[in-house]
Amino acid sequence: xxxxxxxxxxxxxxxxxxxxxxxxxxxxxxxxxxxxxxxxxxxxxxxxxxxxxxxxxxxxxxxxxxxxxxxxxxxxxxxxxxxxxxxxxxxxxxxxxxxxxxxxxxxxxxxxxxxxxxxxxxxxxxxxxxxxxxxxxxxxxxxxxxxxxxxxxxxxxxxxxxxxxxxxxxxxxxxxxxxxxxxxxxxxxxxxxxxxxxxxxxxxxxxxxxxxxxxxxxxxxxxxxxxxxxxxxxxxxxxxxxxxxxxxxxxxxxxxxxxxxxxxxxxxxxxxxxxxxxxxxxxxxxxxxxxxxxxxxxxxxxxxxxxxxxxxxxxxxxxxxxxxxxxxxxxxxxxxxxxxxxxxxxxxxxxxxxxxxxxxxxxxxxxxxxxxxxxxxxxxxxxxxxxxxxxxxxxx
Numbered sequence: 001x002x003x004x005x006x007x008x009x010x011x012x013x014x015x016x017x018x019x020x021x022x023x024x025x026x027x028x029x030x031x032x033x034x035x036x037x038x039x040x041x042x043x044x045x046x047x048x049x050x051x052x053x054x055x056x057x058x059x060x061x062x063x064x065x066x067x068x069x070x071x072x073x074x075x076x077x078x079x080x081x082x083x084x085x086x087x088x089x090x091x092x093x094x095x096x097x098x099x100x101x102x103x104x105x106x107x108x109x110x111x112x113x114x115x116x117x118x119x120x121x122x123x124x125x126x127x128x129x130x131x132x133x134x135x136x137x138x139x140x141x142x143x144x145x146x147x148x149x150x151x152x153x154x155x156x157x158x159x160x161x162x163x164x165x166x167x168x169x170x171x172x173x174x175x176x177x178x179x180x181x182x183x184x185x186x187x188x189x190x191x192x193x194x195x196x197x198x199x200x201x202x203x204x205x206x207x208x209x210x211x212x213x214x215x216x217x218x219x220x221x222x223x224x225x226x227x228x229x230x231x232x233x234x235x236x237x238x239x240x241x242x243x244x245x246x247x248x249x250x251x252x253x254x255x256x257x258x259x260x261x262x263x264x265x266x267x268x269x270x271x272x273x274x275x276x277x278x279x280x281x282x283x284x285x286x287x288x289x290x291x292x293x294x295x296x297x298x299x300x301x302x303x304x305x306x307x308x309x310x311x312x313x314x315x316x317x318x319x320x321x322x323x324x325x326x327x328x329x330x331x332x333x334x335x336x337x338x339x340x341x342x343x344x345x346x347x348x349x350x351x352x353x354x355x356x357x358x359x360x361x362x363x364x365x366x367x368x369x370x371x372x373x374x375x376x377x378x379x380x381x382x383x384x385x386x387x388x389x390x391x392x393x394x395x396x
Contacts, residue, residue, distance in 0.1 A: 007099075007283075009106040011246035012393070013234035014043025015359050020194055020227035020347045023123040028069030028228070032118045033078055035228040043232050044243025045112060051084045052110030054101040054233075056117065056351070058088025066124030066226070075116065085110040093254040093272070094351035094382040095389030101233040102249060111238070115231045117352040121224035144261065157221055157300065159262035160384065161213035164302040166268040168215060173305070173320035175215055179206040180326040181301040181337070182219040182344050188331065189341025191369035196223050196347040220301040222343035229352040231359075245363045247393050250286065250377075253279030254389030262385055269317075272388030273303075273310025273381065280379075280390045281312065288312040291392075292375040293336040293361060295354035298344050303384035304337065311379060311390060336371055351382040355391070362395040 016038030018031040026034075040046065057063075059071035072086050087100045094117075101113040141149055152158065167173060183203055189195035201219065209218040239246035253276040258265060265271070281287070288311060296307040305319035313335055314322040323329050329337040340346045340357040347353070358378040360366040381390045 005103065005106045007102040007106065007249045007252045009236055010102045010233050010249045011236045011239050012231055012249065012355065012359055013112065013238060013242050013246055014039040014041075014045060014232040014244065015356050016040070016042060016230040017349075017353070017356050018228045020196065020225050020349065021122070022196060022225060024226040026226075028066075028118045028120045028226075029074050029078055031120070031226065031228040032070045032075055032116055032230070035116065035230040036075070036079060036114060039114065039230040039232050042244050043234070044241075045232065047079055047081060049112050050081055050114055052086060052101065052104055052113035053081065053083055054087045054097040054104070054113050054115045056088065056092065056094050056097040057090035060090060064121070064125070066120035066122070066224075068118075069120045069124070070116070070118045070228075075114075085113070093276075093387045093389035095252070095254050095391065097352070098231065098233065098355065098391065099252050099254050099389060102252065105233055105235050111235055113233045115233060115352065116228060117350050118228040119224070119348060119350055120226045121348070122226045125224065148263075157213045157216055160300045160302060161216045163262060163268050163271075164215055164300075167302070167305070170269055171317035171320065175207065176203065177320040177324045178215070178220065178301055178305070179203050180323045180329070181298065181304050182206050184326050184329050185298065185338040185342040185344040185346075188339055188369060189345035192340045192346060193368065195341040195345055196225060197341070197345045216300060216302065219344065222299045222348040223345065225347035225349065227347065227349060229349050229356050231352055231355050245395070247359050247362050247395060250392040250394045251280050251284040252389065252391045253277065253283065255279050256386060258386040260386055271306055271310075272383060272386040273306045273390075275310075275386075276381070276388045276390040277310040277312055280392060284392055286377060286392060290377055291335065291379050292377050293339060293371055295339065295342075295358050295378065295380045296337055297351070297354070297381045297384055297388075298338060298342040299348065299350075299384055301344060306384065307381045311381065331371055339366065339371055340369055354380045354382065355393075358393050362393060
């Protein structure tokens, strides 16, 4: 018997995004309300239509500055929302806001769910620093961090760099190959007037940039921003009444089969991207070859390699060769990546920004950075370790 509580019962009915920038004068709640209003207008919905809100990671007391500045209760009170369902939680993939919203809509607990992700890292962090570790200012550290901080592994750049080093050792990947991901992202960002960084970036520029955590250099790391992105999930039977074209959610995948750790793995070259990919393709008749473009998580450029392999676009250990030269991932290539500039150049919208861009492209509304030709099927991914998720979106 088919499971009627499926993501296939859901559509993306509206999208919104606040101003995205570095050290903006508006606070996180103001940016979130801006994005919500845009999404409501895009869908043709009113505040009274909204009966659910979903977010990741929710309010965090000990998070790095600006990492999660707005709670669901903050938004509910600011917009006087009446909610029959709401959800937030840190112990899950970044895509959990979307996945849980789909399950709420499919099961009838809500009809129109706002999913939001707001960041004010750029204005909150001290100049020249960026903390990814909870509680780094305290004298005593407990939990997994007690085994990392004594060795200088203070942030995600350190953890991902260790994995990247192992991958490069195992499969012979080079920095020149890795650099093509950053160069491609910047090339696309140059066409996107909302991107944070739009200056040209050559491979020589990439190779000459300062090292952050070997083998990751400055341009391998995403750009902290201030901004908010909103995606509204609705039941598919609303599609005909929406103001904008509904985008269908064909399949999702976000399992947790491995340890939530960057260094305690049986194989440091395998992470949640592979598990998410297997689950995603098991829930649809589409195949990787059917995908028209991909918005893959690039919090660090190396993570794109794991997603290319995990989602089946190339074989294990073959992703570096896949991106070599940049032709296959370019706008006119076999699999266009990061069409708006990704997090590496457009800004660290931290997950939902990829959905926003995919919807724009599938609707044909991306303006100067719209991909050529008809684009009907897109894959979106979030996360980089074992807390990872992927979604397949279609335009009809």
